Amino acid sequence: MPQPALLIVVALLGLAVGSFLNVVIHRVPRDESLLHPRSHCPACGSEVRNRHNIPVLGWLLLRGRCADCDTRISPRYPLVETGTAVLFVAVAARFGLSWELPAYLYLAAISVALAVIDLDVMRLPDKIVLPSYFVALALLAPAVIAEQSWSAAGRALLAAAVLYVGYFILAAMPRGMGGGDLKLAPLIGFYLGWLGWSSVAIGAFAAFLLGGLAAGLLMLLRRAGRKSRIPFGPYMLAGAFLAVFAGAPIAQWYSSLITPTV
Template sequence: MPLAPLLVIAGVLGLAVGSFLNVVIHRVPRNQSLVRPGSHCPDCGHAIRNRHNVPVLGWLLLRGRCADCATPISARYPLVEAGTAALFVAVTARFGWSWELPGYLYLAAVAIALALIDLDVMRLPDKIVLPSYAVATALLVPAALLTGDPAALLRGAAAAILLYLLYRVLGAWGMGGGDVKLAPLLGFHLGWLGWGAVAIGAFSGFLLGGLAGAILLATRAAGRKSRIPFGPYMLAGAFLAVFAAAPIGDWYANLLTPAQF
């Protein structure tokens, strides 16, 4: 399939997935069913009409307010939908029409849900993280076999173990249990791409988390004893590696290579 229509399909799919992720982000931390009740206003309880459930457009038609009680609807809902669509398009552009594409689209969806949940409640729910191991296996193992690249699986498994051990050691210094459980999942996907991606993804997560922590301290938005969710930075670092591991690696290698005169 040509890339252009594939990107359009990815964008539409991302909008639909983003709409579902809004439900996941709201309900999973509250241990609520993802199926029942259907979409409804949390303030007045009225069901949301089908025409208002269209991603992004529904919010715009409602002008950001419930159709029944006029309660403001957070702009985060359309932003999650549009953001998921944008990330799906970017991932599709990165991998093209390939066997591994579904695995990384799933990781993108999980990343958005986990990042926002961690920001909201400072927790990475097992209900999302642990089943993702099975999904990653189901999507990437056949991809490795169909592409004739079993080495990618071995590398991914080794990277998963390596990041688990790293975060398990760091857990003794306050790293959250959810971060420890998430690390192997990211390691598996990064290891598929290569050891450079593993190194850049892991390092970038710590770098981004450290920079965010320093900014929060400098602006007094947080204190030295404040808890800061680390999951969003792990995920951001991982996707930075997915998209830019090669150019970042080349740039770093050039820094270490003496200039030729």
């Protein structure tokens, strides 16, 4: 499939997946079914009509208001859909039509859901994180078989263990990492380990760098204090994707800094 066609297909897929992620983001923290009832207005309970369920376009047609009770619909819905599509396109551009592509598209999808949920309720639900280990293994298994990528698979498993140990130590410290972060860390390690140890190092470091910068900014704006709890999951995931997209050039840049020139 030509690259432009792949990106268009993946963008449309991202919009559809983003629409479903809005349901996941709203219902999973509330322990509600993802299948029943159908999408409805939380204010008046009216079911969303099919034509209004079209990603992004439906929100625009409604002008951000419920068709029945005129209650304001958060712009987060089209933002999640658009953001998922953009991230899907970036992943497709990074991996092309490869065996790895489905696995990293899945990582992109759950990353959007987990980041938004963590920002909302400061929790990374087990219902999303734990099954993702089995999904990741299943989606990368064809790549292992087709490409004989046994070394990458072994490195991925080892990286998962390394990040788990690291986060376990941090979680044991006073005011350390939360349990959700601890459960998410090996999954990120697995995906980054598949790409290489430099990606693991950059992803882990970037998480703390981004988290620290965000915390400093919130304190500067007086939106948080030194004892405030700040969700760390979004920064773990942002650091992971920074490594996915720019791990190689960052590693080369850092190597050029520490390698003496003749």
